Amino acid sequence: MNTIWRENGTVESTGQERGESLWVQKQFRYDNQQAMEQAKRPKLQEDITTDVTVIGAGMAGVLIAHMLQENGFSVVLVDYKEVGSGITKNTTAKISSQHNLIYQKLISNKGQERAWEYAAANQMAIEKFEEIISLKEIDCDFQIQPSYIYTLDNEDKIKQEVEAARKLGITAVLTKETTLPFSVKAAVRFDHQAQFHPLKFLDGLAKSLTVYEHTRITEVRDDGVVITEQGRIKAKSIVIATHYPFINAPGFYFFRMHQDRQYVVALEGEDINKKAHLDGMYLDADPQGYSFRNYKDFLLLGGASHRSGKNNPPDAYAQLEAEAGKWYPNAKVVYTWSNQDCMTPDSIPYIGRYSARTPNIYVATGFNKWGMTSAMVSAMIISDLIAGRKNEFQKVFYPRRLMFSGSKELLKDAAVVTINLLSEHLRITHDKLRDIGPGEAGTVLKDGMKIGVYRDKYDKYYFVTTKCPHLGCSLEWNQNELTWDCPCHGSRFDYRGNLISNPAMRDVFDACQRKRK
Numbered sequence: 001m002n003t004i005w006r007e008n009g010t011v012e013s014t015g016q017e018r019g020e021s022l023w024v025q026k027q028f029r030y031d032n033q034q035a036m037e038q039a040k041r042p043k044l045q046e047d048i049t050t051d052v053t054v055i056g057a058g059m060a061g062v063l064i065a066h067m068l069q070e071n072g073f074s075v076v077l078v079d080y081k082e083v084g085s086g087i088t089k090n091t092t093a094k095i096s097s098q099h100n101l102i103y104q105k106l107i108s109n110k111g112q113e114r115a116w117e118y119a120a121a122n123q124m125a126i127e128k129f130e131e132i133i134s135l136k137e138i139d140c141d142f143q144i145q146p147s148y149i150y151t152l153d154n155e156d157k158i159k160q161e162v163e164a165a166r167k168l169g170i171t172a173v174l175t176k177e178t179t180l181p182f183s184v185k186a187a188v189r190f191d192h193q194a195q196f197h198p199l200k201f202l203d204g205l206a207k208s209l210t211v212y213e214h215t216r217i218t219e220v221r222d223d224g225v226v227i228t229e230q231g232r233i234k235a236k237s238i239v240i241a242t243h244y245p246f247i248n249a250p251g252f253y254f255f256r257m258h259q260d261r262q263y264v265v266a267l268e269g270e271d272i273n274k275k276a277h278l279d280g281m282y283l284d285a286d287p288q289g290y291s292f293r294n295y296k297d298f299l300l301l302g303g304a305s306h307r308s309g310k311n312n313p314p315d316a317y318a319q320l321e322a323e324a325g326k327w328y329p330n331a332k333v334v335y336t337w338s339n340q341d342c343m344t345p346d347s348i349p350y351i352g353r354y355s356a357r358t359p360n361i362y363v364a365t366g367f368n369k370w371g372m373t374s375a376m377v378s379a380m381i382i383s384d385l386i387a388g389r390k391n392e393f394q395k396v397f398y399p400r401r402l403m404f405s406g407s408k409e410l411l412k413d414a415a416v417v418t419i420n421l422l423s424e425h426l427r428i429t430h431d432k433l434r435d436i437g438p439g440e441a442g443t444v445l446k447d448g449m450k451i452g453v454y455r456d457k458y459d460k461y462y463f464v465t466t467k468c469p470h471l472g473c474s475l476e477w478n479q480n481e482l483t484w485d486c487p488c489h490g491s492r493f494d495y496r497g498n499l500i501s502n503p504a505m506r507d508v509f510d511a512c513q514r515k516r517k
């Protein structure tokens with residue numbers, strides 16, 4: 001299940017997600033029944049006043065609340081569901097300043113000064129994790145490890161990244177030696193990076209915070225009042241840390257972000273024990289490549305990445321399993337899950353004031369698949385802004401920055417939106433309902449209207465309108481998740497039409513069913 005925001009201002013969880021990550025498995029998250037009970041937090045039942053309200057209790061929200069509290073502010077953290085139950089529960093939880101091959105790109109697109117801010121902020125974020133975990137004595141399987149970006153074909157781009165990182169003060173090592181089950185052309189290694197169990201960390205940190213879970217927000221007001229179903233929170237500042245910002249205007253973040261999906265399998269077995277104990281975390285520089293990290297006796301293999309709603313792989317989990325089978329023939333898949341990330345045109349998050357018109361509202365979003373350190377950077381910057389202090393890294397993350405360097409990506413995004421708006425009435429995949437195979441989906445014309453149909457294995461049909469309620473793009477079927485996904489900004493709906501992910505704020509079955517009556 002997933003937290004979504006609706007156009008009437010309410011927040012709900014209705015859509016179905018397939019597959020649960022390793023992190024949510026009780027046996028890895030809680031040491032005992034008592035720890036599980038302690039992780040249950042109350043629901044807001046009354047009116048309260050605080051200095052800051054933080055909305056969204058994922059990694060960013062919890063860290064922002066923690067850092068503000070450390071700065072002497074009273075803070076209330078509120079979430080419709082539970083701590084870490086959104087994007088955080090599906091991360092691969094790598095704490096790294098090595099964000100693919102970003103530094104060469106940042107220096108040439110933004111200049112050395114901005115690139116340094118990005119590098120220094122993310123390096124500092126790793127140290128902050130270490131400091132908090134040690135000071136608070138949080139048992140979260142934290143391990144210092146090197147991080148590698150490798151290539152199978154282009155040594156030059158790795159060499160350039162090594163040079164760029166060194167210019168920015170990062171100790172980057174060029175190597176061909178890895179513990180991967182295949183040889184690489186080259187790799188760049190950053191030492192002293194880290195990995196952990198993200199939910200154990202959040203549970204540990206949230207113990208000292210005021211958190212209200214299962215609390216539905218019905219309105220966020222400019223004057224600092226957040227209205228929930230059973231109480232109001234009056235604050236001087238509000239922070240929106242909800243993965244995708246749910247206030248469309250002002251801010252207009254949906255014009256400047258799309259979402260990418262990726263899939264993960266956790267493998268175990270004799271081959272993993274013998275051959276897959278890696279010395280660090282690995283990621284292929286090629287977007288179609290794979291990522292690797294260990295957790296206890298498991299290997300987490302990620303990949304099959306694509307823009308949400310576009311180029312959906314026919315079977316991402318089978319693809320990952322087949323790849324794993326080449327390297328570890330005696331390994332078996334024990335958990336499968338997927339995640340979705342907000343991608344910005346210039347690959348830099350938006351952290352700071354939400355908009356010029358809302359000076360007391362702040363935002364942290366667009367983490368470009370690097371949520372752990374980006375969440376910590378958000379906490380450092382937003383706590384300084386609210387405290388009225390200057391933050392030395394703030395400029396590069398400024399949410400209303402000009403996008404010259406990202407203009408190509410912005411144009412690409414605009415083209416995807418235009419094509420998908422125009423194609424809503426095209427692409428009818430089947431002439432008749434019965435042409436759709438059991439367990440598959442397609443689009444047919446019914447009463448002159450295009451509808452999406454999923455036929456389950458018992459021959460029950462589920463109908464949806466394929467026009468996304470956000471801005472009207474045409475939804476695409478995702479066979480891996482049995483969902484209808486929007487290529488424009490990443491809204492998702494289960495096969496019944498229930499909304500799973502924003503920015504759309506309503507389901508897609510109502511209009512269709514009304515029309516069919």
Ligand code: FES
Pocket residue numbers: 254468469470471472473486487488489490491502503504
């Ligand atoms: Fe924006 Fe679908 S998510 S049009």
